[in-house]
Amino acid sequence: MKIGFIGLGNMGAPMALNLLKNGHSLQAFDLSEAALRKLADAGAAACASPKAAAADVELVVTMLPAAAHVRGVLTDEQGVLAGIAPGVTIVDSSTIDPASVQAFAKLAAARGNAFVDAPVSGGTGGAAAGTLTFMVGANETLFADVEPVLRAMGKNIVHCGDTGMGQVAKICNNLLLGITMTGVAEAMSLGATLGIDPKVLAGIINTSTGRCWSSDTYNPYPGIVDTAPASRGYTGGFGADLMLKDLGLAVDAARSAKQPIFLGALAQQLYQAMSAGGQGGLDFSAIISLYRSRASQ
Numbered sequence: 096m097k098i099g100f101i102g103l104g105n106m107g108a109p110m111a112l113n114l115l116k117n118g119h120s121l122q123a124f125d126l127s128e129a130a131l132r133k134l135a136d137a138g139a140a141a142c143a144s145p146k147a148a149a150a151d152v153e154l155v156v157t158m159l160p161a162a163a164h165v166r167g168v169l170t171d172e173q174g175v176l177a178g179i180a181p182g183v184t185i186v187d188s189s190t191i192d193p194a195s196v197q198a199f200a201k202l203a204a205a206r207g208n209a210f211v212d213a214p215v216s217g218g219t220g221g222a223a224a225g226t227l228t229f230m231v232g233a234n235e236t237l238f239a240d241v242e243p244v245l246r247a248m249g250k251n252i253v254h255c256g257d258t259g260m261g262q263v264a265k266i267c268n269n270l271l272l273g274i275t276m277t278g279v280a281e282a283m284s285l286g287a288t289l290g291i292d293p294k295v296l297a298g299i300i301n302t303s304t305g306r307c308w309s310s311d312t313y314n315p316y317p318g319i320v321d322t323a324p325a326s327r328g329y330t331g332g333f334g335a336d337l338m339l340k341d342l343g344l345a346v347d348a349a350r351s352a353k354q355p356i357f358l359g360a361l362a363q364q365l366y367q368a369m370s371a372g373g374q375g376g377l378d379f380s381a382i383i384s385l386y387r388s389r390a391s392q
């Protein structure tokens with residue numbers, strides 16, 4: 096398939112590379128020239144705008160930081176909607192709010208295009224390995240259309256319901272992730288302060304009832320998991336400002352639904368403190384620096 100791919104960051108780049116590896120051809124765009132060059136070196140056609148990337152393709156995929164970026168990429172003068180042919184579907188894998196999804200689906204429909212929300216879980220490791228979970232909001236027909244392409248980038252392709260339901264699933268997952276990461280950071284820090292070897296403590300947690308992805312795959316304490324950002328100075332991975340954005344989406348959604356989310360609101364403030372302290376660009380597991388300043392060094 097010929098695919099337009101826009102947004103080649105920590106997640107988008109490895110996802111796009113997997114599309115290439117699976118035999119698809121790509122027209123790519125990113126504001127970062129370095130990101131674009133990396134994809135061009137791997138065989139993608141580098142484009143000068145989202146409009147150019149969306150021209151003459153069978154599908155468009157976007158992987159951008161937040162709803163404002165998706166809106167710009169879709170609606171700018173040099174945006175996707177100015178270049179895409181009618182009938183071509185747009186799949187957005189960014190994590191954004193369900194209300195924006197509905198608005199973008201309407202804008203796309205006015206041009207004769209379908210808009211599918213397909214946010215992902217699995218981190219940069221899952222993106223590189225092609226094992227992401229995709230949470231898809233679409234009608235049955237659209238889901239069947241996009242599922243084979245998503246399979247080139249992910250292992251679990253889940254139909255969550257109609258337009259917007261993929262984002263509902265993703266927001267709830269990341270609400271929990273923000274909380275569990277903070278919890279693991281707190282427990283690991285306390286253990287270290289009380290004198291236990293952090294590796295021993297992590298081993299216990301990971302074979303006990305406290306085990307979770309934040310403890311066994313992405314432990315925030317340095318030197319526990321070789322492949323985790325904590326073991327490379329909290330670089331790459333999932334930026335703390337993106338986690339702060341996602342907790343904000345959960346808090347906003349909960350406010351509209353009149354549902355309290357006690358721990359989510361607290362976690363949001365912890366990531367806010369991290370961001371205010373100038374660490375929003377680090378991986379979100381650097382939240383442990385609120386407990387142990389040396390952990391971020």
Ligand code: NAD
Nearest residue numbers: 102103104105106107125126159160189190218219332333
């Ligand atoms: P990132 O900041 O690493 O990458 C975003 C990319 O978008 C950058 O390369 C940037 O240059 C590009 N970009 C921004 N505005 C643009 C524009 N107008 N036109 C073209 N390109 C533009 O972010 P990421 O970590 O890849 O995350 C992308 C999305 O996926 C976010 O919504 C995030 O919440 C979500 N997500 C991230 C992870 C993770 O582990 N990093 C996991 C799951 C979901």
